[in-house]
Amino acid sequence: xxxxxxTPRYLIKTRGQQVTLSCSPIxxxxxxxxxxxxxxxxxxxxxxxxxxxxxxxxxxPGRFSGxxxxxxxxxxxxxxxxxxxxxxxxxxxxxxxxxxxxxYTFGSxxxxxxx
Amino acid sequence: DQQVKQNSPxxxxxxxxxxxxxxxxxxxxxxxxxxxxKYPAEGPTFxxxxxxxxxxxxxxxxxxxxxxxxxxxxxxxxxSQPGDSAVYFCAASGNNAGNMLTFGGGTRLMVKP
Numbered sequence: 001x002x003x004x005x006x007t008p009r010y011l012i013k014t015r016g017q018q019v020t021l022s023c024s025p026i027x028x029x030x031x032x033x034x035x036x037x038x039x040x041x042x043x044x045x046x047x048x049x050x051x052x053x054x055x056x057x058x059x060x061p062g063r064f065s066g067x068x069x070x071x072x073x074x075x076x077x078x079x080x081x082x083x084x085x086x087x088x089x090x091x092x093x094x095x096x097x098x099x100x101x102x103x104y105t106f107g108s109x110x111x112x113x114x115x
Numbered sequence: 116d117q118q119v120k121q122n123s124p125x126x127x128x129x130x131x132x133x134x135x136x137x138x139x140x141x142x143x144x145x146x147x148x149x150x151x152x153k154y155p156a157e158g159p160t161f162x163x164x165x166x167x168x169x170x171x172x173x174x175x176x177x178x179x180x181x182x183x184x185x186x187x188x189x190x191x192x193x194x195s196q197p198g199d200s201a202v203y204f205c206a207a208s209g210n211n212a213g214n215m216l217t218f219g220g221g222t223r224l225m226v227k228p
Binding site: 035045050056058088106109 | 149151156157158159160161204206213214215216217218219220221
């Protein structure tokens with residue numbers, strides 16, 4: 001059974017550009033959550049999608065957005081990149097909307113560097 | 116406002132001894148707690164969890180204890196092995212939070228041979 005796949009693994013962007021990251025959940029999983037990990041702020045929740053609808057959103061500016069497709073794959077977009085957006089972006093998938101415990105599994109992340 | 120805190124950024128333990136990692140939380144709505152192990156540039160790997168209706172959960176060498184009145188949980192690893200060296204995160208989820216986790220800042224565990 002394939003795990004959670006995040007692409008690309010590494011990315012370098014320039015300030016002011018925009019970036020799109022992709023997450024393919026485990027087959028059959030319908031919920032995808034995104035997290036940002038930075039040395040200063042630790043692991044912080046960005047948003048969660050279930051059945052193509054955003055269910056929860058963390059405390060991030062509107063430059064951070066996401067979407068989920070009918071096959072449960074999800075993308076997150078960051079516009080007008082800032083140096084502080086440099087981070088490891090992680091996604092996690094789970095079976096349903098019933099909360100943590102339903103096989104909540106993380107991908108290996110996308111390392112974004114903004115220069 | 117950090118709702119989940121791991122006050123020890125690092126811990127060093129001798130192989131074969133017990134490792135105790137601690138975590139405190141402030142939000143009374145949290146009802147499910149998890150511990151994850153993480154290596155650099157990889158996603159967190161689930162270790163063990165505990166529901167707020169329990170005070171202890173055991174899985175092999177890993178045991179998690181929950182003290183709800185103190186809003187404190189701990190992870191015990193016995194015996195510790197060099198392969199346990201990693202960063203450990205505790206995380207919490209609330210009843211109405213869906214699939215959202217609030218993480219502590221992590222503790223780096225080093226197990227010396």
